[in-house]
Amino acid sequence: xxxxxxxxPIHPSRATWIASGLVLLGFSFLQVHPVFLLVIALGAFGPxxxxxxxxxxxxxxxxxxxxxxxxxxxxLVTGLVGFALLALLGDGSVRSAAPDAIxxxxxxxxxxxxxISSLVSYWGAHKTARRLLIAFGLVWLAFxxxxxxxxxxxxxxxxxxxxxxxxxxxxxxxxxxxxxxxLLGLGAxxxxxxxxxxxxxxxxxxxxxxxxxILFVGPLLASGIALLRGAD
Numbered sequence: 001x002x003x004x005x006x007x008x009p010i011h012p013s014r015a016t017w018i019a020s021g022l023v024l025l026g027f028s029f030l031q032v033h034p035v036f037l038l039v040i041a042l043g044a045f046g047p048x049x050x051x052x053x054x055x056x057x058x059x060x061x062x063x064x065x066x067x068x069x070x071x072x073x074x075x076l077v078t079g080l081v082g083f084a085l086l087a088l089l090g091d092g093s094v095r096s097a098a099p100d101a102i103x104x105x106x107x108x109x110x111x112x113x114x115x116i117s118s119l120v121s122y123w124g125a126h127k128t129a130r131r132l133l134i135a136f137g138l139v140w141l142a143f144x145x146x147x148x149x150x151x152x153x154x155x156x157x158x159x160x161x162x163x164x165x166x167x168x169x170x171x172x173x174x175x176x177x178x179x180x181x182x183l184l185g186l187g188a189x190x191x192x193x194x195x196x197x198x199x200x201x202x203x204x205x206x207x208x209x210x211x212x213x214i215l216f217v218g219p220l221l222a223s224g225i226a227l228l229r230g231a232d
Contacts, residue, residue, distance in 0.1 A: 013058035015050075019043040044111055066121035074114035082106045085210075105210030112214050116222045129180075129223035130172040136219040137165025165219070172227065180227030187220040 022043030026036040048067065050056035059067070085102050119128040141162035164186050171179045190196070196213045 015047045015056055015058050019047045022046075063122065066118050069121055070114045070117035073117045074110050077113045078106055078110040081109055101210060105214070108211045108214045112218050112222075116218075116226075120226055125226040125229060126172060126176055129176075129183075129226045130169045132219050132223055133165045133169035133172070136215075137162045137169065140165065140216070161216075168220075168223070176227045180224045183220045183224030183227070187217045187224065190217050190220070 020043065022039050024043075026038075026040030026043065029036045029039075047056060047058075048071075051059065051064070051067075082102070085105065116128070116132070119132065122128075123131070141159055144159045144161065168179050168183055168186075191213065194209075194212070194216075196209050196217060
């Protein structure tokens, strides 16, 4: 009889399971104390550091090459965006919360770019887009359910934000390029709807929207680009 692990689309190593658990644990208790940021950092960057130092051997050659390519792309994208944010926000007219907002945005972009690039290199465009949409759709659904249990109407309305992710995931195998275009359109629409373009505004609230832009709109845009570029 096949085990649960054998039914998964991938077979994560024990280190990957532990790292994923640390990231989820850190995010779950981040509101309790900022020290849980260290837990997130250990989960997100610890295994890669151990592999680079030669102390962890849980990947084959193909996985290592995909991770190295993803790391270089994350370096390029984060460096470009980091300098752009400093140029736009570092003129002394921004409130004192700007450095924290820039750091949060850059770190989120660094992790997100590496994640997407490594998955596309390993799975291909179509599988990555579909699984990414399902994963982020379920995460946003769970997040809204937990956050609005006492308010049924808000729970219903906020949970609808997961629908574009899950519906697009269902349509990917049927019309990948059409879905790719729709995802880019949805990303632009949500950016306008939630005023995420105000990331370069003068207030800490506007600056903090960078993380929302990456973690909510990012999966839509990344999946759309992957589907339009991918041939698998």
